[in-house]
Amino acid sequence: MPKPNILLAIADDLAWPHLSAYGSKMVSTPAADRVACEGTLFTNCYTTAPSCTASRASLLTGRFPWRLEEGFQLWGLLPQKYVVYPDLLEAAGYFIGKTFKGWGPGSVEASGRTRNPAGPAFNRHTCTPLTSCMSTNDYTANFADFLSQKPASAPFCFWYGAKEPHRAYEAGSGVRHGKELSQAEVPAYLPDTPEVRSDLLDYALEIERFDRDLGAMLKILEERGELDNTIVIVTGDNGLPFPRAKANLYQNGCHVPLAIRWGTHIPPNRTITDFISFIDLAPTLLEAAGVDSSPLRSDGRSFLNILTSEASGRVDPTRSSVQTGRERHGYCRPHNLGNPMRSLVTDHFLYIHNFTPERPIHDCDLSPTRTLIESWQTNPYMEPYYDLCFGTRPAEELYLATDGPDCIRNVASDPTYAALLSSCREQLNTLLTIQEDPRILNGGSVFECAPYYGRVTKIDLPPLPSAVTNLPILPLNQEA
Known part of the structure; x- marks a missing residue:
């Protein structure tokens, strides 16, 4: 059996439940919905951190961010000693690449690496986006460019790292492109005002840009006859970029979408309630590819058995947190x-x-x-x-x-x-x-x-009362 291809589609700041597959009415995401319908939709997927750099580091390494030293910090580094799954796939014969945002933001050079941990960049093609704040990266054309350079016999692993729906947004763009204020889904921690509703609809419009390019990539794979041997993963790196969401540990900071399709290998139209963490993705992909994951020293565990099972709901009772x-x-x-x-x-x-x-x-x-x-x-x-x-x-x-x-x-x-x-x-x-x-x-x-x-x-900095390492820290086991 040929090794599976891998297409990881990760949106920047896409929170659960903002795919229409979850029932959200303020977004329309037919491509992600197709992945969910023809594969598996997960309701309890969580990133390890509500911040881009740490979240993506966990996904790539299979390790908790507090076990990655400086890799836990936004605009930090990911020390070279921490192995990433694209490198293991490449060593096993995979052709790897990414477009736009892979690991980051941070310093690849200070990490001791020669390229982004997600793979070599394919960013040559540009486009005129729907709004002035969306990325000019032609994600689909760059994916096609990647495929055109792939050796015929090699399986591929491609990281589609969209800018959307990361800020900034073109204010009012959601309404200008046909959305209505009544469609906005306002969480209880935000004031329900026209300004907030409009802002949420701008966010929703950006998600739809991500989804359109995903749909175009699926079409390319279908035309090449490769879709059913491609593991397609759709997710977001952390919560939505609003107060009390992204950068917070509340549900809207760490709870993210996850849909996975892999042709006949995954029974379709299932919803899984098992708790899945970003640390579980790398070992799962490596197991599916038949590649040894032990070099990762991962904190996660593969959930391939869940993907390939016929069951829905809670499949593995141990996945409860x-x-x-x-x-x-x-x-x-x-x-x-x-x-x-x-x-x-x-x-x-x-x-x-x-x-x-x-x-x-x-x-x-x-x-x-x-x-x-x-x-x-x-x-x-x-x-x-x-x-x-x-x-x-x-x-x-x-x-x-x-x-x-x-x-x-x-x-x-x-x-x-x-x-x-x-x-x-x-x-x-x-x-x-x-x-x-x-x-x-x-x-x-x-x-x-x-x-x-x-x-x-x-x-404006007041003087430190003592060395940073001696700052008072409240121990976890101290009564609050």
């Missing part, structure tokens, strides 16, 4: 400090531990929604939204799944849930200790001191 975390997302605090958090997610709850609750939350993309909330923060209507999005967080947060996905009611201080809170704290502490998370072992000095290779916005 995932972990997520974050450190520094942007240069927005004095001395380039992060805002370290870790979480545990199950069917029943989301538990978050904030290690430095005194540090402000400002890791949020600029947007009309952010501007609206910040400009009117003292307004009686807007003040609760400002507190939710930008207020400091308590050391512990606990949200019940029965309250919905928006994570508004924190029950961590409610005595009714004291036993559950204690159990969550103990479970997470045990897992992170086993995983040798530096944040647990030594206060996370490797994260606090990690270099930042992005553009630095000037911040």
Whole structure:
């Protein structure tokens, strides 16, 4: 049997449930829906971090970001010693490549690498996009260029890394291209205003650009007779670029779409509720390709058995939880400090531990929604939204799944849930200790001191009271 091709389509800042396959009414994504219908749709896929660099690093290496040293940080590096699955596929005879955004943002050179970990770039072809803020990269033409250079006998692995729906957006573009404000799906943590609705529709329009190129790529593969021997993966790297979503450990920060198609190898039209983490993708793809995944030293495990089974719903009872975390997302605090958090997610709850609750939350993309909330923060209507999005967080947060996905009611201080809170704290502490998370072992000095290779916005800096490595860190097992 020939080795399968691999097409990974990863949108930048695409959150669950913003594919029409999940029932979202503000987007139309026929290509992603086709992948789901002719393959498998996952309802509980989570990235390991709500930040591009760390999320993509986990996908490529199969490792938790807190086990990647400087690889955990936005605009950081991914040390060369950490093996990535495209390199293993290439060594096994695969022709590999990527277009637009692979691993990153960060410094490939400082990582000790000669190319992006996702593969060689195919970015030669450009186009005139639908709006002024969409990428001029002709993703489809660059995929065709990649295929034209592939040796006839070689299987391929291609990373389609769209810019969309990452900001910036052309304000009002969603409405101008036919969407109606009534279609916008406004989460409870954002004010329901025309400005916010319009911003959400701009986001939705960008998702549709990603989907159109995906559809064109599927058509190319179909015409070449290669579609049914291609594993097609559709996902996003983290949550939507709105306050209290991306760069946060709430559901809309880490919960991402996942649909996978592989011809007759995957029974069609199934929905799977097993918890899948980004650390599971690399070992799954390598197993499907018949390539040894042991060089990854992955924290994840293959779910190929789930993909190829006939079952729907919860297939593997042991896949009942995932972990997520974050450190520094942007240069927005004095001395380039992060805002370290870790979480545990199950069917029943989301538990978050904030290690430095005194540090402000400002890791949020600029947007009309952010501007609206910040400009009117003292307004009686807007003040609760400002507190939710930008207020400091308590050391512990606990949200019940029965309250919905928006994570508004924190029950961590409610005595009714004291036993559950204690159990969550103990479970997470045990897992992170086993995983040798530096944040647990030594206060996370490797994260606090990690270099930042992005553009630095000037911040007025007060003097540090002590060395960064001696900053007070709230231990995970300390009662909050």
